[in-house]
Amino acid sequence: MTEQAGMQEMYTLKTIAETLNTSNDLNLMLDTVLGKLLELTGLTAGWVFLIGTQGEYSCISDHGLPPALLRKDKEPMRCGTCWCVNRFRDGRLDNAVNIINCKRLEDAVEHQWGDTHDITHHATVPLRSGEKMLGLLNVAAPGKEHFSNSELALLQAVAYQIGSAMERMRLYSAEQRRADLYVRLGEFSRSLGMTINDCNNADDMAKRVVKLLGHHYDWPFVALVSQKNGSFRVQAAHTHGKAELPTRCDLSSEGESHMRRVIHSHRAEILSAPEIQEVSTRCLNAVNPSALPLGLAAPIPLSAPGETAVLVVGLASANGFLQADREVLDALAEHITASWESLRLVDKRRELTRLEERNRLARDLHDSVNQILFSLSLTAKGAESMLAGSEQEHLHPAAEAMKDIRSLSQEALKEMRALIMQLRPAGLESGLLSALQEYGTGQGLQVVVTRTGMRSLPRSIEEGLWRIGQEALNNIRKHAGVTSAEIIVQLSDNEAILTVTDRGKGGAKRREAMPPTSLGLSIMRERAQSLGGSLELVSSSRKGTSVTVVIPLPFESV
Template structure:
């Protein structure tokens, strides 16, 4: 083999390049390349610190350290700072430096930690690719206090190769992390949609959202900060696989720029330095571990108001959160904001439905029971005058009218009470509708297929829809005969109420199947993701059908 230094340099660079291309694991690559570098250069010791240019670093690789630096699992290399890192951080380390007296070796020798094997100095080379800095490479040998220019040039070339490989591997890891996080984001979004469809309150939704973050992502800590009057509140945290609601209140005055009129500004202040803020709050140390890195995202509602601040954090300094973590958390915050808006809209919708129900009952009371009671009152006055004039036959006839009116009023009142309270559902939906039909004096033919336990919300919605449909048969169909069919499939349930009556001449009227009755049944059905249809023909009757999807669960032998 030739002894030409230039040929040796090319061989060294070729060998290093081959090793760099053989692994996609950063730790393995650094260990292998460091070993090969020492072999081809004849040096005995080397180590690598990785750092993003801040005052923190990772002791990433080492080969053949002297016993003094191996003390207590290499503690001298993992703690404190040194001259080479100080120069790297303050921007003075631009190229390979010849020679730095090693502070870590000096300290180890002063503290009598072990043999330094005659090593006192080392060459220091910055690891970088383009304008990005990744750390420093140090190499040394016993008694060596000087590196020639050719040696430094070779070390500089190797450092450039290592820096390029570090950047390539980090970009590869970043893309893998991005793909992984966005896959989990999709799973989180689907799980959150299921929670929203269950109709939970906004507060419970926040707690469940934080729990889902902990279940779907690998961040060790997650939580939600909310505003509550004059305080900010740590509402929910997920740490160590457990979700808690500590509800710790912190005064807003403790944070610069806090403004009750602009809470988003306050949250942005927390968001700018979430790790420092969370660590500096003594009240939070009982529920959160010491966080080395954290990121946060404001949950902004459609109105522009800040509902809260989601945060996630890591306690391990070797797993610092990256920009991609922040991007995904911001996407999570948007999903949570949409879910909160949906929950609030659902609350409003339910309140409007309750108001509409009260209005409908008031209207029915006025149209039926109230008018009957008024007629009963007027008839009673007539009976009084007839008795005073001794017109007994006419009085007896009026009393019979009063009995008929009171019976009809009682029937109407019982029907309205049944609509207010879904009694009888414990016996099953079909039997409840049969019983309700008998109260309305209807002749029902009932058909059912499939056996399965129904979710409470689905059962009550179908009960209300069936009530409304049977009421309309009783009042408007002109027939006492009707058919009720309940069909249970694997993925949906269908309720069908049909009659052979007069049919609907004008669906826009207020005859019960008009704008109010029809819209009420349709809203109940569509609120659960179902479809509502109505078919009617003059002289051929009316059919009402509600189809509601069901969750995939194990069928049970209970009558619905």
């Protein structure tokens, strides 16, 4: 190499290095460097391919392309394949090499796409940073079919500079992305904290979480997949900047295996395009899965035993900021878990408030109405005794009225005591069956209880069954015309079944006394439905009446 050629090479490298430090914008930097490189080397055309880990490529910069490669918004540079990209994918491209000819230009000549400016060959140089392969730099000139070793060495030195600058910019952009995501995390957490008290249940909470994520982040697809009793369903989703209602809630067996993999990993996992498609297609008007090359999913452990949620997001492109999104998704999962725990505490506080109000109401009824009814009963009994001492009792019209007043006041007193007992339950500490048996005894009924299966019941379900059992026993006392009842509780891994049976009137004889639309029956059905269960009443004039309540149970961890 002559001294003049060496000086020219040093000048080229110096100019390229200075150009690389003028911007932190990757596209602007590549466009500027590519133009400067062609100017200094006397070449006329060049382009840069960025190639991902999955082999996907994109032409991120070009300069001086012939018209044949510019047709239809540079379609030849976006579609198809060529020898240099194939060699890169196969790992056979380590250094700057001469390519015999360009397949894209060959296709342009064959299909008559336009003028190629007599370019037939190009040199290919891999872009790398350390051991990390980033893409390809291709340069060419009309009629040039060969590059000397010194030209290839210069191109390779420039490629090293470009690769290092690209990695520096990627790291800089990743840190900017990470900082921006964490700022959004703070805004999301504040918004979520302000809405927790407005959530009525877990489904409402899921919808608000997904809606806030769609508002604060630029992910095109967000969904919350919940696991209950071993099965998964899309609980809430947000696409195209708006909340969506899942049309098909349950995931397929393949989708469930993806979710279990995420749960077992205990951290955010990368989802492939087919995996993210499994969730996105379950939602109304979901984004085109082809627009989501990758996805992320993070497990969210919930406070309820056996229940877990998975937060799933789809990424708009396979960018270099995947790690930043992954870290923030892990942090989001922790924040959402804490919010879910706060919701549980809010529900518990509401329940305690309701219990306290019921206790206050029970005390007020006991101290006021209950005492008045008791005094009325005693007064009526005294008046009845005074009239009984009269010689003209049979002529006195008030005697029979006093007897009716005493009977009605005693019945009202009994009803009031039952109402107070319902408002302020006692005895659940000893178990549901013991409490119902004791309550039935207090109502003058002989109750036989039976239980099959062994497992603990959540407090809300136990109290719900207690209320339903109370109302069923009240109906037996009022309408069945019998003094005995049977209660069966069947417990399994998935459900609790409460059956209250009597051998009373039933059928048509009871239809007038307790119509299907009666308040008591409506209350029992509403309580069962509020727990996610169902209530069935079967009544026959020969066999009596049977009330069966089926309540699903959460998975109980061993």
